[in-house]
Each structure stands twice: as C-alpha cells, then as structure tokens.
Amino acid sequence: MGVEDIELRERSAAARARRTVEDAVPMSPATYPRLSNESLRQALHKMHLIRRFEESAEDAYMRGLVHGTMHLSIGQEASAVGICAALEPTDYMTSTHRGHGHCIAKGAQVSRMFAEFFGKEDGYCRGRGGSMHIADVSTGNLGANGIVGGGIPIAVGVALSMKKQKRSSVVASFFGDGANNEGAFHEALNMASIWKLPVIFVCENNGYGMSTSTERSTAVKNVAERASAYSMPGIVVDGNDFAAVVAAAFEAVERAKQGGGPSLIESKTYRVRGHSRSDRNRYRTKEEIETWLARDPIGAFERQLLRQGVVTVSEIDAIRADVEREIADAIAFATASPAPTVEELTRYVYSD
Amino acid sequence: MSTRTEERSVLRPQDACAAHRRIRSRATGARELSYAQAIQEALAIAMEADERVFLMGEDIGVYGGAFQVTGDLVQRFGPERVMDTPISELGAAGVAIGAALTGLRPIFEFQFSDFSALAMEQIVNQAAKLRFMLGGAVSVPLVMRFPSGSGTGAAAQHSQSLEAWFAHVPGLKVVQPSTPYDAKGCLLAAIADPDPVMIFEHKLLYKMKGDVPRGHYTVPLGEARLCRPGRDVTIVATSIMVHRSLAAAKELAGEGIEAEVIDLRSLRPLDRDALTSSVKRTHRLVCVYEGVKTLGIGAEISASIAESDAFDYLDAPILRLGGAECPIPYNPELEKAAVPQTPSIVAAVRDLVHGRR
Ligand SMILES: Cc1ncc(C[n+]2csc(CCOP(=O)(O)OP(=O)(O)O)c2C)c(N)n1
Ligand SMILES: [Mg+2]
Numbered sequence: 001m002g003v004e005d006i007e008l009r010e011r012s013a014a015a016r017a018r019r020t021v022e023d024a025v026p027m028s029p030a031t032y033p034r035l036s037n038e039s040l041r042q043a044l045h046k047m048h049l050i051r052r053f054e055e056s057a058e059d060a061y062m063r064g065l066v067h068g069t070m071h072l073s074i075g076q077e078a079s080a081v082g083i084c085a086a087l088e089p090t091d092y093m094t095s096t097h098r099g100h101g102h103c104i105a106k107g108a109q110v111s112r113m114f115a116e117f118f119g120k121e122d123g124y125c126r127g128r129g130g131s132m133h134i135a136d137v138s139t140g141n142l143g144a145n146g147i148v149g150g151g152i153p154i155a156v157g158v159a160l161s162m163k164k165q166k167r168s169s170v171v172a173s174f175f176g177d178g179a180n181n182e183g184a185f186h187e188a189l190n191m192a193s194i195w196k197l198p199v200i201f202v203c204e205n206n207g208y209g210m211s212t213s214t215e216r217s218t219a220v221k222n223v224a225e226r227a228s229a230y231s232m233p234g235i236v237v238d239g240n241d242f243a244a245v246v247a248a249a250f251e252a253v254e255r256a257k258q259g260g261g262p263s264l265i266e267s268k269t270y271r272v273r274g275h276s277r278s279d280r281n282r283y284r285t286k287e288e289i290e291t292w293l294a295r296d297p298i299g300a301f302e303r304q305l306l307r308q309g310v311v312t313v314s315e316i317d318a319i320r321a322d323v324e325r326e327i328a329d330a331i332a333f334a335t336a337s338p339a340p341t342v343e344e345l346t347r348y349v350y351s352d
Numbered sequence: 353m354s355t356r357t358e359e360r361s362v363l364r365p366q367d368a369c370a371a372h373r374r375i376r377s378r379a380t381g382a383r384e385l386s387y388a389q390a391i392q393e394a395l396a397i398a399m400e401a402d403e404r405v406f407l408m409g410e411d412i413g414v415y416g417g418a419f420q421v422t423g424d425l426v427q428r429f430g431p432e433r434v435m436d437t438p439i440s441e442l443g444a445a446g447v448a449i450g451a452a453l454t455g456l457r458p459i460f461e462f463q464f465s466d467f468s469a470l471a472m473e474q475i476v477n478q479a480a481k482l483r484f485m486l487g488g489a490v491s492v493p494l495v496m497r498f499p500s501g502s503g504t505g506a507a508a509q510h511s512q513s514l515e516a517w518f519a520h521v522p523g524l525k526v527v528q529p530s531t532p533y534d535a536k537g538c539l540l541a542a543i544a545d546p547d548p549v550m551i552f553e554h555k556l557l558y559k560m561k562g563d564v565p566r567g568h569y570t571v572p573l574g575e576a577r578l579c580r581p582g583r584d585v586t587i588v589a590t591s592i593m594v595h596r597s598l599a600a601a602k603e604l605a606g607e608g609i610e611a612e613v614i615d616l617r618s619l620r621p622l623d624r625d626a627l628t629s630s631v632k633r634t635h636r637l638v639c640v641y642e643g644v645k646t647l648g649i650g651a652e653i654s655a656s657i658a659e660s661d662a663f664d665y666l667d668a669p670i671l672r673l674g675g676a677e678c679p680i681p682y683n684p685e686l687e688k689a690a691v692p693q694t695p696s697i698v699a700a701v702r703d704l705v706h707g708r709r
Contacts, residue, residue, distance in 0.1 A: 067684045068505025119683035130507045130682030146509030147467070148439050181438035182470070209439050211415035217438040283414050342689045346678040 031243040034250050035085060037310045041319070043085055043242065044305060047077040047298045048323045050101045053110050056327050057100070057117055057131070061277065066117045070131040073101040075240070075272040078297035079204050080105040082245025083172055083265070086253045092140045092158050092171040094151030097132050098204075098271070099144030102174050107139035110326060114334035122337035128348065140169075148209070149175060149182030152201070156188045159197035159262075170198040170256040172249075178209020180223045189230040189264070198256035200249065201264040204239060206271040211283035224266035232262045239267030240297040243304070270295075379569035388421045388558040390532035391497070394539040395422065395459065397568055399429050402457060405543060406433040408448055409461030418463045419499050419558050445471035445496075449479050452494040457543060465500030465552060466512050479548040480523030494548045495539070501554040501592060501642055502691055508679035511687075513643035515552045515590075519619035519652075525549040525573055526619040530594040532562035534617060537571030544570060554592040554642075574621030578630075582612035584705050585636035588627060588653060590616045593640040593692060600697035609705050619649050627653060628662040635667040638701055642691045645674025671704050673697060 032040060054072045061070060073080065080101035087093070087106070095102040103113060108124065116123025117131055124136050135143035142158065145151040155173030162169050179185055180203055192199045203223045207213060220226060227234025233255070237244040245267055252263035270292035274281055281289075305311045311319075385393065398405045411418060413426040413436040426434040437444040441462065448458040462468055468475065479492050502511035519526040525547060529535040535553065542549035579594060580601055589597040594615040601611040612634050614626060631637050637657055639650035650672035657663060657670060673692040681687055703709050 067682065067687075068507065116682075119686075125682070127683040127686070128508075128681045130505065132507055132509070133682070146507065147470070150509075178439040181440045183440070183442055210411045210418075211413070212411060212436050212438065216436065278418075280415075282416075340681075340683055340686060342685060345676055345681070345686055345689050349678045 031304075031308070032246065035246065039085065040305060040310050041315070043081050044298075044301060044311065044316070045319050045323065046081045046105055047242075047301065048319055049110060049326065050077045050080065050104045051298060052323050052327050053104060053113065054100055056331065057114070060114075060117065060331070066131070067119060068130055068132070069276045069278065070100075070117075071098040071276050072273040073098045073271065075292060075296065076204060076206060076269045077101055078242040078301060079202075079239040079245055079267040079269050080174075082239075082242050083174070083200070083202050083249045083267075085246050086249035087140070087170070087172060089139055091169045091253075092142060092155070092162075094142050094155040094158075094171070094173045095134075095144045096151065096174055096176060096179070096204075097144060097146055097148070098176065099134055099174070100131070103134050103136055103141055103144070106136065106141045108134075108136035108141060109330070111330035111333040112136070114330045115337045118334045118337070119339060120334060120337035121340050122334070126348070127340045149179040149184040151175065152179065152182075153184050153188040153191075155199055155201075156192045156197060159192060159199040160195060163195070163197055168257060170200060170253055172200045172202055174202045174204060176209060177203060177205040177207070177214045177223055178212070178217065179203075180226065181209075181217055186226075186230075189226070189232070189262070192262040193230040193232050196259065196261035198259075199262040200252040200256060201262060203264065203266045205266050205268050208271070208275070208283065210275045211279075213283070222266055224264055227264040232264060234264040234266065236266045236268060239269030240295050240300065242297065242301045269297075379565035379567040382563040382565045384561050385532050385536075385564040386558065387532045387535050387553070387560045387562070388419060388423075390536040390562075390564045391421050391539055391553070392423050392425065393564070394536040394543075395425060396428065398457075398459075398540060398543045399425075399433060401568070402543075404455060405457040405459065406435065406451075407459050407461065408435045408437055408444060410437055410439055410463045412436060412461050417461060419555065421497075421499075421558070422461065441467050441470040442474055445474035446478065448494055448496075449474055449482070449492055452479075452492045452548075453482070453490050457493055457495075459495040459497065459543065461497045463499070464506075464510050465498035465514055466509050468496075468498060468514060468518070475518070475524070475548075475550075476521055480521045483547070484523060491546045492548050493546050495542045495545075496548070496550045497539075498550060498552045499555050499558075500552045501556060502680040502687055503556045503592075505682065505684060505687065507682040511680035513552070513591075513641070513675060515550070515619055516643050516648045518550050519649065523548070524620065526552070527573055527617060528552045528554075528591040528619065529571070529617060530554075530557065530591050530615050532560065532564045534571050534577070534615075536564055537569055538573065538617070540568060541570035541573050545573065549573065552591065556592055560595075571617070574618045574623060576617055576623035576626035577615040578612070578626070579615050580611070580613040582610035582634065584610045584634060585638060585701055586612045586614060586627075586630040586634045587638045587640060587697070587701065588614045588616055588630075589640040590619070590649060591642065593642055596692060596694045597640050597697055599694045600701060603694070603698050604701055607702065609702065611701060616649070616653075622652065622656070624656050624660070627656060628660045631657055631662040632665045635665050636704055637666070638671045638673065638697075638704060640673045640692050640697055642675055644677060645672055646677060648672075648674045650674055668704050668707065669709060671700060671709060673700055
C-alpha cells in the first residue's frame with residue numbers, strides 16, 4: 001500500500017468521523033439495497049423479540065427467578081440487529097455485559113437464554129454463566145463479557161485465526177463507549193490494523209459508562225475519531241436508525257471480506273433503562289430519558305417499513321403475536337429445564 | 353466504646369492477639385453503623401483532617417459507588433476530591449501511584465476486586481516495588497479498596513477472592529476487615545500507613561451492622577483478633593468466613609465442642625504469633641477462607657504452624673476449608689457450594705475433633 005493510499009484512507013476516515021448523527025443519510029426507497037423484504041420483516045421480528053425478551057427477563061427478575069443482576073439494552077435494538085443483519089451465521093461476534101440483544105440478533109434461541117437466566121442445564125452456559133456471560137457458540141456468538149473491553153482483543157484474535165486459516169468469516173466486536181478508554185481497546189485496534197484483520201469494531205455509544213458521560217470520560221467528541229489513530233475508517237451512525245446501521249455494517253463487512261482490514265463503527269444510541277438493577281439514575285434527567293424514549297428505534301423502523309410498503313399493520317400485529325407466543329413457550333421450556341447438580345460443580349474447568 | 357473494648361478483653365486470653373484493637377482514641381461513643389457506612393465515615397474523617405487525601409474510582413461520585421460506599425461524599429467534598437475516573441483501571445492505578453509518590457494520599461476504589469487483574473502491572477510491578485527499587489528514596493502511601501467475594505449471583509468475573517495473589521507480593525499490605533468496627537479502623541490505619549495497602553471488603557458484609565465509635569481510631573494492620581475463646585479447636589477465618597465460623601462454633605458448642613475463632617484480619621503482615629499461641633492451647637487447627645483452597649492463605653497458615661514449635665502440640669492434621677477448584681458459578685445452588693458455608697464448617701470441625709479426619 002502506497003503512502004497516498006494511507007493518506008487517502010486517513011482523510012476519508014477523518015471525514016467520516018466528522019459526520020454526526022444529525023447529518024446521517026435520510027431514508028429512501030433504496031435504503032436497503034442488500035436486504036430483501038423478508039429479511040427486513042425478520043429484522044423487525046428480532047427487534048421485537050429482543051424487547052420482549054428483556055422486558056420478560058426483568059419481570060422474572062422481579063419475581064425472584066433470576067439471580068444476580070442484568071443489564072438491559074432496551075432502546076438499543078436497532079444497533080444490535082442492524083450490525084448482525086450484515087453478518088452470516090458463520091461470522092463471529094464478541095459481545096458485552098449488555099449482550100442480550102446481540103445474542104438474539106446473531107440467532108440465539110430465547111428458550112435457551114431464559115434457561116440460562118434461570119440457572120438451568122439447558123441454558124447456553126448450562127447455568128454457569130447467567131446474563132452477563134450469555135453466549136451461543138453455534139451461531140458464532142463467543143459470549144457476553146463481564147469485563148469491560150475484555151472481548152475486543154479476543155475478536156482480533158479470532159480475525160487473525162480466520163486470516164491464517166484462509167476462512168472467509170469476519171468478526172464483529174461490540175463494546176460500549178466506556179470500553180474505549182481501556183488499554184485493551186487501543187491495543188486491539190492497533191493490532192487489527194497492522195495485520196489488516198477482518199474485524200468490525202462496533203462501539204455502541206449510549207452516552208454513559210454507568211454514570212459517567214462520554215463528555216466526562218472521553219477526550220474526543222466521537223469515539224469514531226479514534227479510528228484515525230489506528231489508520232482505519234471510523235464512521236458515526238445514528239444507532240436508533242436501523243437503515244443507517246445496516247448500511248455502515250455492510251460496508252465494513254465487505255471491506256473486511258475483501259481484505260481491506262478493520263473498521264470502527266460508532267453507533268450512537270441510548271440506554272433508556274438504568275445501567276443495571278441498582279441504578280438510581282442520579283446522573284441524568286428525566287427529560288433526557290423521555291427525549292430518547294420518543295426516538296424509540298422499533299417504532300421508527302415500523303413506521304419506515306409501513307411507509308415503504310414492506311409490511312402492513314396486520315403483519316406487524318402478527319409479528320408481535322408471534323413474539324408473545326415465542327416468549328411464553330421459552331419461559332415454559334426454561335422453567336421445566338433441570339438445574340445442574342452440585343456434584344458437577346467443578347465440571348468444565350478443564351477439558352474432560 | 354470503652355465498655356465494649358473491656359468486654360472484649362475479658363474474652364481475650366493474655367497471650368493471644370496481644371494489643372489487638374489498640375484504639376488511639378480521639379474516638380468517642382459507639383453507635384450502630386453498617387459496614388459500608390463505617391467505611392464512608394472513615395473516608396470522610398480522613399478527608400476532613402487531611403487535604404492531601406482524595407478518592408478515585410469508577411462511578412464513586414454522583415452514583416455513590418457500585419455498593420454505595422462513597423454515597424454522597426461528592427456533595428460534601430466536591431468532584432475534585434471524589435474523582436470519577438474513566439474505565440481505565442491500569443492507567444488510573446498508575447495515576448494514583450504517581451500522586452502518592454509526590455505528596456498526595458489517594459484512596460482508589462476498584463468497582464469489583466476482579467478488576468484488580470487489569471491493574472496488576474501497576475500494583476505488583478510498580479506500587480509494591482518502587483520504594484525498594486529506589487533504595488528507600490520514595491514511598492507509595494496508596495490505599496486501594498476492593499469489593500470482593502461471591503454470593504450475589506454476579507458469576508465468574510465479579511465474585512472472586514483474589515487477596516492471596518497480592519499477599520504473595522512483598523511491598524504490599526493486604527487486609528480483610530470483617531466487621532464495621534474493623535472496616536473503619538483498618539481503613540484509617542491504611543490511610544496513615546506510608547506503604548500501599550489493599551483492603552478487600554466482602555460484598556455481603558456491606559449491609560452488616562455493628563457498633564462503631566465516632567471519630568478517629570485505628571486498628572493496627574497485621575494483628576489478628578480473637579473473636580471467641582475455646583479449648584478444643586482453633587478456627588482461623590477471614591472476612592465473611594469469620595461470621596460463618598462463629599455461627600458454626602455456636603452450633604458446635606451445643607454438641608460440647610468448644611471452638612476458638614480467630615479473625616485473621618490481615619494476610620500480610622500475618623500475625624503468626626496469634627496463630628501459634630492459639631494452636632498450643634487447642635491442639636487443632638482449621639483454616640476457613642473463601643479464596644480458592646489450593647495455594648490460598650490456608651496453605652501459608654498451615655505451613656507456618658508446621659514450621660513452628662506449635663507443630664508438636666497438634667493432635668490432628670491441619671484442615672483447610674476454602675473455595676472449590678472452579679470459578680464462581682452463576683446458578684445459586686452451585687454458587688453456595690463453591691465456598692465454605694456454616695453447615696460445611698460444622699461438619700468438618702466435628703469430624704476433626706472426633707478424630708474422623
Ligand atoms: C474492567 C471493568 N471495569 C469496570 C467494570 C464495571 N462496569 C460494568 S459495565 C460498566 C460501564 C460500561 O460502560 P459502556 O462500556 O459504555 O457500556 P454500557 O454499560 O453503557 O453498555 C462498568 C464501569 C467492568 N465490568 N469491567
Ligand atoms: Mg455506554
């Protein structure tokens with residue numbers, strides 16, 4: 001690669017980084033050149049499934065069926081589903097403590113997720129991991145992570161593995177705005193760049209790492225600007241706009257598959273619920289939360305699909321009804337699943 | 353407060369835990385506080401008394417800390433002295449060390465003790481060794497606090513008991529207060545200490561209540577505390593295991609077994625004298641701790657006894673009850689089974705005393 005190429009890439013990365021949520025691309029009928037109407041309906045289904053899964057998990061938590069804590073991604077569904085819409089089942093993903101949405105978006109079954117939350121043997125982690133470690137290796141989800149930033153270098157390693165083995169899979173690494181201040185983030189981006197690895201770094205910037213706003217924690221306005229320090233494209237998208245997320249995801253995935261190396265997508269969104277079960281929301285205003293509630297990504301996506309004639313009102317009703325049924329069946333399955341036995345306490349520490 | 357101290361000293365055999373709870377008393381009248389409140393009070397006292405003291409950590413300001421230990425301190429002392437850091441454990445630990453090297457007294461709250469792993473480099477390679485490597489030219493008066501332990505359903509990466517890792521490192525002091533009284537007194541002693549001190553606080557203890565004197569007092573670092581005298585067996589325990597061991601001792605007393613319970617309080621320095629003198633009285637030793645059993649603090653305690661003249665007094669093998677050889681599982685039943693609980697302590701001590709081990 002010549003010097004000019006690098007400069008060009010840097011310049012376009014900087015230009016992209018300057019793009020803000022406000023001037024993101026508006027909708028048009030050609031919004032989804034790469035997705036069929038059927039895929040779009042599935043995407044809507046997944047967003048509803050994520051929403052209802054989390055609301056039901058919260059409800060189960062209140063009723064004492066779920067141990068520990070959980071981090072809900074309500075309001076961030078378009079980001080998870082939008083990125084995963086550009087991925088194949090053979091592509092990989094690393095996720096975060098706020099990982100229910102990523103898991104479902106990548107194709108996991110909610111029945112086995114509920115089973116995990118209830119600490120049961122049929123859970124994806126056989127009841128050993130719970131919400132914070134939810135994973136589904138069969139669909140390429142290598143796991144949520146209890147350590148902020150913990151999954152980012154691992155994603156780079158998976159991408160290295162793909163490249164060495166000449167496999168065509170790419171890796172999407174989700175992380176929050178808070179994670180971009182961990183050393184692991186910076187070290188990982190640098191390695192992905194020098195080795196031109198097929199990774200899509202996805203920073204879901206929901207404005208806060210727990211109580212600390214990005215203004216207070218992060219020296220740059222947009223996390224995407226940090227891409228230029230590692231000579232990779234960085235782009236800001238409106239994370240509540242499914243179309244914008246999908247467009248950026250396909251571009252990054254295609255670049256990665258063609259050997260063009262990593263990209264950083266900053267998906268600006270908002271977590272409308274508290275950080276975890278014990279958040280008193282002291283660090284933000286009610287008005288701020290309400291503003292974002294009005295920008296609900298699912299409602300926006302539905303209106304857009306209706307406008308474009310991709311779905312009808314009765315089809316949306318059918319999707320919602322399907323989701324309700326799926327959730328009810330999943331909870332029944334999870335409730336009936338057996339719990340692990342204490343005799344197996346130390347199983348899975350090492351390979352048998 | 354003085355009555356309370358006297359009551360305790362009645363229970364204390366002359367040769368055990370000498371000088372424990374030596375209260376440098378600007379402290380007055382006790383009242384009930386939770387463990388978390390006791391820590392917060394110590395922080396406030398230190399900040400009030402010494403403007404070099406300041407707090408660093410994730411979400412310790414307006415959020416009040418993940419376990420509400422700093423609470424409203426930011427309102428009282430302002431964000432300059434109650435500093436929220438970015439999520440940058442390694443870097444922030446280094447920042448705290450730099451501040452400590454040059455005249456300030458930082459107190460660093462890790463949100464969970466598990467994240468000490470991210471700051472290992474600065475804690476182990478830097479804080480612990482700087483004074484030594486520079487031939488005594490500097491010191492690192494840094495206090496680090498670590499919410500730790502299992503029992504909250506937080507699973508493998510938020511439930512560990514890693515104190516023994518750090519106790520392996522010369523240059524660090526490692527303490528584990530088990531009561532509100534000790535939480536406050538140890539923290540004030542740590543702040544006054546010229547060297548790095550790591551305080552491991554069990555998450556399940558934060559809400560526990562106990563008598564805490566007002567004002568300033570310190571609990572010397574490195575002195576064990578005799579919690580309950582007994583003639584048949586010594587149970588030496590740390591942190592929450594002190595309470596489980598006391599409950600076990602109570603139950604065993606009903607069967608005629610009198611267990612002596614010692615709260616180790618500090619892993620480094622280790623109060624070897626308190627241990628040997630107790631074993632010489634009881635002739636049996638059980639170590640109870642939450643960290644993984646293998647290569648944990650129990651190994652050091654056992655070896656100390658084996659190397660000491662107390663070895664000849666032993667009437668039974670030394671017994672260790674520690675964490676299972678696995679990460680902490682999420683499932684609540686498995687989680688309980690992964691660390692010693694009162695019934696398992698009762699059963700093990702009973703068997704030991706009856707010669708069934
Ligand atoms: C290394 C590490 N430090 C701190 C934490 C505690 N913690 C869990 S989530 C979180 C905030 C993360 O913020 P962000 O990356 O923006 O993700 P979000 O929660 O907003 O989705 C913190 C501080 C942790 N789990 N791991
Ligand atoms: Mg965030």
